Amino acid sequence: MIAAILVMALGAVVLGAALGYASIKFKVEGDPLVEKIDAILPQTQCGQCGFPGCKPYAEAIAKGEADINCCPPGGEEGIRKLADLLGREFKPLSEEHGVEKPKSVAFIDENTCIGCTLCMQACPVDAIVGAAKQMHTIVPKLCTGCELCLEPCPVDCITMVPIPETVANWKWKYPTFAIKKVTA
Amino acid sequence: MTALRQLFRFHGGVKPAYNKEPSTTQPIADFYALAPLPAEFVIPLHQSIGGVPHPLVAAGEQVKKGQLIGAPDGYVSSAVHAATSGTVKAVEMRLMPHTSGLSALCVVIAPDGKDEWIERQPVPWRAMAPDEVRDALRDAGVVGLGGAVFPTYLKVNPGKKGKLDTLVINGAECEPFITCDDMQMREQAEKVVRGAAILRDLTQAGQVLIGIEDNKPEAIAAMQAAVTQTGEAKIEIVPVPTRYPAGGAKQLIRVLTGIEVPHGKRSTDYGVQCFNTGTACATYEALELGQPLISRVVTVAGNVLRPRNFVVRFGTPMKDVVALCGPKPDSDRLIMGGPMMGFAMPADTVPVVKATNCILVGSKALFPPPPPEMPCIRCGECAKVCPSDLAPFEMYWFSRAKLFGKAQEYHLFDCIECGCCAYVCPSRIPLVDYYRFAKSEIWAREQEKSAADEARERYEFRMLREEREKQEKAAKLAAKAAETKAKLAAAATPEDAAKKALIAAAMERAQQATQNPPAPPADNAEAPPAPPAQQTPS
Numbered sequence: 180m181i182a183a184i185l186v187m188a189l190g191a192v193v194l195g196a197a198l199g200y201a202s203i204k205f206k207v208e209g210d211p212l213v214e215k216i217d218a219i220l221p222q223t224q225c226g227q228c229g230f231p232g233c234k235p236y237a238e239a240i241a242k243g244e245a246d247i248n249c250c251p252p253g254g255e256e257g258i259r260k261l262a263d264l265l266g267r268e269f270k271p272l273s274e275e276h277g278v279e280k281p282k283s284v285a286f287i288d289e290n291t292c293i294g295c296t297l298c299m300q301a302c303p304v305d306a307i308v309g310a311a312k313q314m315h316t317i318v319p320k321l322c323t324g325c326e327l328c329l330e331p332c333p334v335d336c337i338t339m340v341p342i343p344e345t346v347a348n349w350k351w352k353y354p355t356f357a358i359k360k361v362t363a
Numbered sequence: 364m365t366a367l368r369q370l371f372r373f374h375g376g377v378k379p380a381y382n383k384e385p386s387t388t389q390p391i392a393d394f395y396a397l398a399p400l401p402a403e404f405v406i407p408l409h410q411s412i413g414g415v416p417h418p419l420v421a422a423g424e425q426v427k428k429g430q431l432i433g434a435p436d437g438y439v440s441s442a443v444h445a446a447t448s449g450t451v452k453a454v455e456m457r458l459m460p461h462t463s464g465l466s467a468l469c470v471v472i473a474p475d476g477k478d479e480w481i482e483r484q485p486v487p488w489r490a491m492a493p494d495e496v497r498d499a500l501r502d503a504g505v506v507g508l509g510g511a512v513f514p515t516y517l518k519v520n521p522g523k524k525g526k527l528d529t530l531v532i533n534g535a536e537c538e539p540f541i542t543c544d545d546m547q548m549r550e551q552a553e554k555v556v557r558g559a560a561i562l563r564d565l566t567q568a569g570q571v572l573i574g575i576e577d578n579k580p581e582a583i584a585a586m587q588a589a590v591t592q593t594g595e596a597k598i599e600i601v602p603v604p605t606r607y608p609a610g611g612a613k614q615l616i617r618v619l620t621g622i623e624v625p626h627g628k629r630s631t632d633y634g635v636q637c638f639n640t641g642t643a644c645a646t647y648e649a650l651e652l653g654q655p656l657i658s659r660v661v662t663v664a665g666n667v668l669r670p671r672n673f674v675v676r677f678g679t680p681m682k683d684v685v686a687l688c689g690p691k692p693d694s695d696r697l698i699m700g701g702p703m704m705g706f707a708m709p710a711d712t713v714p715v716v717k718a719t720n721c722i723l724v725g726s727k728a729l730f731p732p733p734p735p736e737m738p739c740i741r742c743g744e745c746a747k748v749c750p751s752d753l754a755p756f757e758m759y760w761f762s763r764a765k766l767f768g769k770a771q772e773y774h775l776f777d778c779i780e781c782g783c784c785a786y787v788c789p790s791r792i793p794l795v796d797y798y799r800f801a802k803s804e805i806w807a808r809e810q811e812k813s814a815a816d817e818a819r820e821r822y823e824f825r826m827l828r829e830e831r832e833k834q835e836k837a838a839k840l841a842a843k844a845a846e847t848k849a850k851l852a853a854a855a856t857p858e859d860a861a862k863k864a865l866i867a868a869a870m871e872r873a874q875q876a877t878q879n880p881p882a883p884p885a886d887n888a889e890a891p892p893a894p895p896a897q898q899t900p901s
């Protein structure tokens with residue numbers, strides 16, 4: 180009887196020590212849940228969720244301070260993924276935060292631009308190149324479509340242009356809609 | 364050349380009706396000898412895998428045949444050249460030979476009828492560094508002509524070991540109806556063999572195996588003769604059993620060398636590289652004749668009266684080529700490629716491009732619409748025939764359910780879209796359509812993800828920079844404040860000193876007053892008594 184208790188106690192001590200060691204040895208930097216949520220968010224950095232960027236929103240979700248349906252660029256798919264990750268119920272996009280729009284990039288009308296640099300200061304991902312009093316241009320590949328540069332522009336020369344479908348980004352449709360079979 | 368080489372078998376495969384006879388009864392014709400030059404050549408800038416070449420010409424410019432009109436852009440890209448001499452009518456969006464029915468940037472050339480070449484100079488490739496030869500191939504626009512149009516210069520690489528064990532030249536041409544490689548081997552065997560020899564030298568290959576399906580005896584004989592006649596060493600013609608898709612790169616490598624390239628691996632990791640016979644021929648023409656790739660052999664077959672092969676220049680409308688073969692009245696579509704792997708064209712006006720090995724004319728009678736799709740009964744027939752040794756029904760299930768991660772776990776990207784699985788499926792499920800759908804969805808997601816990752820990085824960097832700037836600003840401000848303080852102190856010194864001296868003098872006086880009892884009660888009579896606190900007894 181005593182021997183059994185001793186064996187169990189010894190086991191508990193050894194396992195406890197091992198666990199303790201592992202938790203120190205394999206400590207994960209940062210909060211893994213925040214990272215996981217942040218990986219789902221579209222990184223538009225637009226602030227439509229009410230937080231100053233995707234990461235702060237991810238932190239708020241992780242803390243339970245924000246709902247999962249506040250990100251319009253992430254859209255329905257994003258909400259579904261978040262619901263899956265967090266084991267919460269899916270809910271439609273909250274209207275007060277905006278609507279899901281086709282993905283666009285900002286475009287500067289270079290004839291109107293006065294080179295005031297205000298848009299550059301607003302862009303969260305440094306997608307705008309230019310210098311004071313020089314015409315500014317947006318690098319479309321870097322633009323996340325956050326629309327934060329529209330408002331500060333004093334001459335309203337920035338517009339959002341939807342990304343067109345091209346041969347390169349065209350996607351095969353789900354077969355139910357277009358059964359195009361060429362096999363003999 | 365002794366036919367005693369041991370061959371291997373690849374997994375699966377099917378034997379569809381080959382339908383190759385009709386288009387091989389006549390020699391390859393030069394399209395422009397039989398028909399007038401088309402009113403315009405519409406040459407797409409994007410004709411290979413990789414970056415879209417940027418146009419080097421503008422509307423109104425004169426160009427010569429073979430002139431560079433699209434410069435390669437980026438590491439994976441290939442040049443594009445004018446198909447004839449004439450005037451550039453426009454550089455504009457035109458309908459592409461692509462299932463999407465979308466347009467892309469094309470150079471439209473109105474021929475002047477002179478068909479005048481640029482100056483052609485053989486490339487002294489033997490005396491050049493490997494990198495220079497690769498650049499020459501890229502600038503000559505040579506790409507894989509088997510249908511994949513991957514830039515050839517990127518594959519002309521001896522690999523990590525510094526030399527290849529085996530160079531495989533793919534003359535299997537396994538897809539039904541298509542005979543362009545067959546006819547080219549029959550008629551231009553010497554060029555193909557010389558091209559193979561160039562590729563052998565560039566890749567330092569220990570041996571060259573030219574695999575040809577044994578249903579092409581004429582091509583095999585012609586190639587044998589060419590090898591003997593040219594006396595090229597280490598080149599062997601190997602007839603391989605006719606079974607679709609023996610012409611898949613991994614499948615042919617397996618048959619010829621026995622090497623099974625694992626899922627997700629490349630053949631070069633195993634010392635083997637594979638080129639199409641047409642590509643070998645184009646390599647020869649580019650280096651030995653200094654002739655850029657502006658045309659190829661195209662099979663026209665299917666629902667036409669006179670199926671045949673033609674040399675067609677890129678930019679020629681498909682319908683012009685088809686017209687020469689007498690399309691039957693019930694023809695209702697054009698397919699680029701064969702019946703197993705081909706793509707339906709959005710219109711018959713689209714141009715012939717580097718990927719056009721075959722224009723297959725279809726009709727309802729020839730390719731009847733598929734019967735409705737039935738549920739998968741998990742019979743496993745598809746897995747039996749899959750040459751990539753995959754589990755098609757699993758991939759189908761997950762693609763259909765849009766569980767893309769799962770589909771990828773079943774090696775979706777090792778599927779070569781050969782169509783064997785759909786060909787045997789008793790439920791008539793258009794399996795390949797599901798795979799194409801799933802693959803393009805996954806691609807799009809990967810791209811979105813990498814864009815998001817980049818945005819995150821840039822955002823975090825900006826935050827960091829702003830933080831740093833703030834700190835620098837704060838530090839600057841602090842430094843400035845300290846400076847002004849010091850300055851103030853320095854400026855105020857004389858007065859200050861006087862004040863301090865006064866205070867000190869006053870303090871001294873006061874002290875003296877407490878130490879010496881006031882002898883004569885002076886003006887300030889109330890001399891303070893001794894500080895009581897000091898004498899408080901404990």
Ligand code: SF4
Binds near residue numbers: 324
């Ligand atoms: S360019 Fe404008 S829309 Fe694009 S990321 Fe920058 S601020 Fe947002």
Ligand code: SF4
Binds near residue numbers: 745791794
């Ligand atoms: S052949 Fe068709 S029915 Fe049979 S397992 Fe494959 S997909 Fe299912």
Ligand code: SF4
Binds near residue numbers: 777
């Ligand atoms: S299409 Fe893909 S899954 Fe189907 S048999 Fe061919 S390689 Fe296998």
